[in-house]
Amino acid sequence: MGGDGVDEFAPRTPAGRHFDQPRAEAAVRELLIAVGEDPDREGLQRTPTRVANAYREMFAGLYTDPSEVLATVFEENHDELVLVKDIPMYSTCEHHLVSFHGVAHVGYIPGESGQVTGLSKLARVVDLYAKRPQVQERLTSQIADAIVKRLDPRGVIVVIEAEHLCMAMRGIRKPGAKTTTSAVRGLFKTSAVSRGEALDLISRT
Numbered sequence: 001m002g003g004d005g006v007d008e009f010a011p012r013t014p015a016g017r018h019f020d021q022p023r024a025e026a027a028v029r030e031l032l033i034a035v036g037e038d039p040d041r042e043g044l045q046r047t048p049t050r051v052a053n054a055y056r057e058m059f060a061g062l063y064t065d066p067s068e069v070l071a072t073v074f075e076e077n078h079d080e081l082v083l084v085k086d087i088p089m090y091s092t093c094e095h096h097l098v099s100f101h102g103v104a105h106v107g108y109i110p111g112e113s114g115q116v117t118g119l120s121k122l123a124r125v126v127d128l129y130a131k132r133p134q135v136q137e138r139l140t141s142q143i144a145d146a147i148v149k150r151l152d153p154r155g156v157i158v159v160i161e162a163e164h165l166c167m168a169m170r171g172i173r174k175p176g177a178k179t180t181t182s183a184v185r186g187l188f189k190t191s192a193v194s195r196g197e198a199l200d201l202i203s204r205t
């Protein structure tokens, strides 16, 4: 998210703000031909449609406004940590278009107004940004920045642990290798104690 609140990674496809189903299907058909397959053989006839449907779902976050997802906000006068751990996360590596997946941990300390959001909304923000072509670092930052923007909290911490299939099934081939990224904002950046407490809770099983 840019400083002016514009989501510079939001849809900028030639298709505009919608998923172009016929174009996606045609592209998958071309890809099948390119790899030497016969797209008209029985088992592959519906594959372009299935893959296009899958991509529509995997990239649904390109067409959703983050402020809609965090629309539910209420005052609870809670000024301590709220942490949702182990949110299952499936995203798509923008370099290879294969999955990276794992868990996200999202925590925040409400701001002076005591505003909190629904717990499920934190998982929805993870989903929204995960359902885009991504790199793990940007995904982590975008989740943190969206929460800062909407809730104006004292601090936000986001930690993502993921396995990248592009490192497992191809290329360097290191299945099981895990990447951890974090994004801290506000108090979690300025106070090592607050950050340490949150990281301690996150690492507890």
Ligand SMILES: Nc1nc2c(ncn2[C@@H]2O[C@H](COP(=O)(O)OP(=O)(O)OP(=O)(O)O)[C@@H](O)[C@H]2O)c(=O)[nH]1
Pocket: 093, 094, 095, 134, 135, 136, 137, 164, 166, 167, 171, 172
């Ligand atoms: N920092 C970062 N790198 C990523 C992420 N997902 C994939 N990559 C890396 O992106 C890099 C792309 O490197 P390139 O050399 O352009 O592509 P490549 O020849 O397919 O690279 P290899 O995967 O090493 O075979 C690789 O090192 C991937 O491991 C991510 O979320 N964050």
Ligand SMILES: [Zn+2]
Pocket: 093, 094, 095, 096, 097, 098, 164, 166, 167
């Ligand atoms: Zn990759």
